[in-house]
Amino acid sequence: MAQINSLPASKRERSGKGGSRALRRTGQIPGIVYGGAEAPLEVALPLKEMNLEYQKPGFFTHLYDLALPQGALRVLPREVQVDPVTDRPVHVDFMRYVKGSKVAVHVAVHFLDHAKSEGLKNGGVLNIVRHTVELLCPVDAIPDSISVSLAGREIGDSIHISAFKLPDGVAPVIRDRDFTVATIAAPTTMVEEEKPTAEAAAVTAAAEAAAAPGGAEGAKGPGAGAGPGAAKGGEAAKGKAEPAKAGAKAEPAKGGGKK
Numbered sequence: 001m002a003q004i005n006s007l008p009a010s011k012r013e014r015s016g017k018g019g020s021r022a023l024r025r026t027g028q029i030p031g032i033v034y035g036g037a038e039a040p041l042e043v044a045l046p047l048k049e050m051n052l053e054y055q056k057p058g059f060f061t062h063l064y065d066l067a068l069p070q071g072a073l074r075v076l077p078r079e080v081q082v083d084p085v086t087d088r089p090v091h092v093d094f095m096r097y098v099k100g101s102k103v104a105v106h107v108a109v110h111f112l113d114h115a116k117s118e119g120l121k122n123g124g125v126l127n128i129v130r131h132t133v134e135l136l137c138p139v140d141a142i143p144d145s146i147s148v149s150l151a152g153r154e155i156g157d158s159i160h161i162s163a164f165k166l167p168d169g170v171a172p173v174i175r176d177r178d179f180t181v182a183t184i185a186a187p188t189t190m191v192e193e194e195k196p197t198a199e200a201a202a203v204t205a206a207a208e209a210a211a212a213p214g215g216a217e218g219a220k221g222p223g224a225g226a227g228p229g230a231a232k233g234g235e236a237a238k239g240k241a242e243p244a245k246a247g248a249k250a251e252p253a254k255g256g257g258k259k
Contacts, residue, residue: 006065011069029090031043047088051089060077061105061142075095104137105135107133113150114150124184124187135166138169148164154184156183160179
């Protein structure tokens, strides 16, 4: 049998909401012990000691001896109500220990030999479906946890409850199927879109503008003749016009010769 810790406790004289509030003002919390052939027993426990035990792993799988003035009472924690703001216990339920009885408890699952799993080495991900498994256990032989090796496991493998070696006398509460506890899933990758640099964005914008109908040159419109090419064209046109003027003056001279 595992080591059994002790918790100081006393019998409560007052019950109900008023008695519970008065008890909490003194640094204690109310509790109740039920089960077995005896009547339920209302108890009070120091908040500090109770909170320290509650924070320990496996609190609900360990037996405790409540150190009452009339003698020790062996119990198993079953439920703890906590304050929604501080998360400190405000009420606790215990089940009275009865030799030879069995109880359903949630036990943590552990996975060993991660480095020996081919699936995990190849980028697979361990997807834990159940972090705890509900087991039917002898009240004095509740395991702290159950474990399984991941050695040789490949991507796509499922790990069922049958892969776990359970202690003697311990069985899953769910017995009608070999349920899945974890799987080794294929890796998921996300391709991040590459953001263009400022220079690349400027080049792309210029190329798009040139390829558009009436591109960069057409966009200049009638004002395009104002460039150097337009000036040269103007000069050439001017040069051609000048001989025409000279010919016009020579005609009257011809006519004068006939006279």
